[in-house]
Amino acid sequence: MMNALSNPAHRAWFVLLIATTITWYLGEVGAAGTGAIIAMLVIAFVKGRLVILDFMELREAPLMWRLLLEGWLILVSSLILLAYWISLK
Amino acid sequence: MNTLAAPPLPRRLPGDLAIWFFILAEMLAFAVFFASYAFARAHNPEMFNLYQQTLDRNAGAFNTVLLVTGSWFVVLAVQAAHRDNQPAIARNILLGFLCGGGFLVVKIFEYAAKFGAGISMSTNTFYMFYISLTFFHFMHVILGMVILAVLWFQARQGVYTSQSANGLESGAAYWHMVDLLWIILFPLVYVMR
Numbered sequence: 508m509m510n511a512l513s514n515p516a517h518r519a520w521f522v523l524l525i526a527t528t529i530t531w532y533l534g535e536v537g538a539a540g541t542g543a544i545i546a547m548l549v550i551a552f553v554k555g556r557l558v559i560l561d562f563m564e565l566r567e568a569p570l571m572w573r574l575l576l577e578g579w580l581i582l583v584s585s586l587i588l589l590a591y592w593i594s595l596k
Numbered sequence: 597m598n599t600l601a602a603p604p605l606p607r608r609l610p611g612d613l614a615i616w617f618f619i620l621a622e623m624l625a626f627a628v629f630f631a632s633y634a635f636a637r638a639h640n641p642e643m644f645n646l647y648q649q650t651l652d653r654n655a656g657a658f659n660t661v662l663l664v665t666g667s668w669f670v671v672l673a674v675q676a677a678h679r680d681n682q683p684a685i686a687r688n689i690l691l692g693f694l695c696g697g698g699f700l701v702v703k704i705f706e707y708a709a710k711f712g713a714g715i716s717m718s719t720n721t722f723y724m725f726y727i728s729l730t731f732f733h734f735m736h737v738i739l740g741m742v743i744l745a746v747l748w749f750q751a752r753q754g755v756y757t758s759q760s761a762n763g764l765e766s767g768a769a770y771w772h773m774v775d776l777l778w779i780i781l782f783p784l785v786y787v788m789r
Binding site: 514516517519520523524527528530531533534535537539543544547548550551554555558559561562563564565567568569570572575576579582583586587589590591593594595 | 607608609610616620623624627630631634635637638641645653654657660661664665667668670671672674675765768769772773775776779780782783784786787788789
């Protein structure tokens with residue numbers, strides 16, 4: 508078990524499955540509104556970051572590429588948040 | 597007893613530089629799509645919320661599991677190449693490919709249910725976005741699987757080793773991008789309301 512978790516890919520996969528279940532659950536209970544949207548965006552951000560760092564293996568890549576992809580994640584999440592915030596007004 | 601840490605490895609970008617520019621271009625195209633969906637929804641949240649409820653969330657979540665797991669197998673293939681474990685490279689690529697195939701099957705059932713109910717791009721703005729966004733992504737899953745098929749044939753010929761894994765890493769990076777895009781698409785279109 509310790510050995511399995513020492514591989515970042517296994518760890519990422521495990522967290523990604525749990526995070527997917529949480530998003531699915533939020534859908535099942537009909538979570539809506541600002542809190543739900545922020546929670547889902549945070550989950551998507553964490554998931555996306557795990558894919559970028561541990562699946563794409565950019566953790567040890569030149570910083571520019573890591574920041575470009577993480578920046579994309581921040582940009583997309585911010586635009587979605589802004590649009591949802593407008594829709595709630 | 598040696599308590600000194602190993603010297604840090606030089607920072608390197610996995611795969612070819614060109615694939616990363618391609619990935620970035622694809623991601624920017626999807627960013628425009630995602631933002632267009634979100635802002636179109638802001639004009640008419642009630643309508644989007646209403647029709648979102650007709651989507652199959654279970655299928656969407658299960659497809660997330662398939663892509664995440666497919667990505668995981670492909671990382672394991674890259675790790676196997678770095679260890680020169682030839683059989684594990686091909687095996688994990690094949691498993692990743694099968695996850696992609698599972699995604700397509702689930703999606704085809706989902707589309708069949710929607711098209712069978714008479715829903716099309718012209719039904720309303722929500723379905724226009726749902727169909728075009730998921731179909732654009734669907735095409736990327738297919739391209740990713742074509743790449744994985746090529747990697748699998750190459751891996752079986754022993755092309756990838758710890759000294760030469762660039763081609764494998766490039767294809768793997770594209771496959772992870774397909775996963776990354778779905779990680780945003782699924783909550784955005786299926787769940788957020």
